[in-house]
Amino acid sequence: MTPDLILPHDGVLPHFASRPVWCGRGSTVIGAATIGAQAWIGDDGVIRADGQTVTLGDRFWLGHRSTVHIATFTHGTTVGDRVTVGRNAVVHACAVGSDVVIEDDVVILDGANVDGGVVIEAGATVFPRAHLPGGFVYAGSPAKAQRPVTREEIAERAERLREAAGDSAPMPPADEPDVEESVFVARTARLRGRIALGAGSTVLFSCELSAEVGPIVVGADTNIQDNSVLRSRGEGIVIGRDTTIGHNVRIADCRIGARSLIGIGASIAPGTVIADDVMLAAGATTDPGQLLEGGQLWGGRPARILGPLDAEKRAMMSRIVEGYCEHGRAYRRLQAEYP
Known part of the structure; x- marks a missing residue:
């Protein structure tokens, strides 16, 4: 199982530690991305390393329509092991530790540092250069600690998020775009x-x-x-x-x-x-x-x-x-x- 679209950047193709468990419709991986074992990439999941590196640990789960990207001039993206990302989330030019749950519609911005052992609740925004210490549930915009969290709860919420992913809705047929050469x-x-x-x-x-x-x-x-x-x-x-x-x-x-x-x-x-x-x-x-x-x-x-x-x-x-x-x-x- 491989992504629908794999492209190099500056001659560098993505590297997979092992064949992903699943790659959905429209999934895309580009450039200097290193992806650990047992990855799961949902429908329209995008991992784009075109200017800096993206390093994703083992058992990385990327939900439908979620994006991992870098900041070309300043930051790559590094993610630890056993990280679960929900639907329509963005992990952008930041560092994320291991055993982290990033729920639906979360945005993590440039230079942020999320320690291991964290849950970021749906709809939260982690502001640029923010530091989220481990051991807490975070919510809001900007994301703030709400209460302590145990490793057991983190594992349970990760499993619940994955089980809830299901299949994305079928899309109607697309038109063939008629565009000029510069587009x-x-x-x-x-x-x-x-x-x-x-x-x-x-x-x-x-x-x-x-x-x-x-x-x-x-x-x-x-x-x-x-x-x-x-x-x-x-x-x-x-x-x-x-x-x-x-x-x-x-x-x-x-x-x-x-x-x-x-x-x-x-x-x-x-x-x-x-x-x-x-x-x-x-x-x-x-x-x-x-x-x-x-x-x-x-x-x-x-x-x-x-x-x-x-x-x-x-x-x-x-x-x-x-x-x-x-x-x-x-x-x-x-x-x-x-x-």
């Missing part, structure tokens, strides 16, 4: 309906774009990262140019301006209008019809202004866009070479 659409992405992708845009692995009611329009050089889901059920979705949509983002009918960044695991409610030059923090949500004015960093549930979008953040956002344009060019070539 990258991952083989494991699924596009349906009226979708227009601007020059140089990228749609990464296991994304779902469903425009069966209103259209989806994506601007030039905009990137939509792994496992993000865009579903139009009304007026449609319009995203400006030079914008980043992070991993595992959920977007309903809305407008998102140019040169913006929608952080990992964010959720955009119907009718939201996001102006140009906005950063929306990881794990944030918007209310239906909310307006996010430009030039600001927004975050929280629901989103509120956290401060001005300074020059450092703008430069970081620009680097991400440039990096994903490069990724798109590389992945177009690699997908053709590794059918």
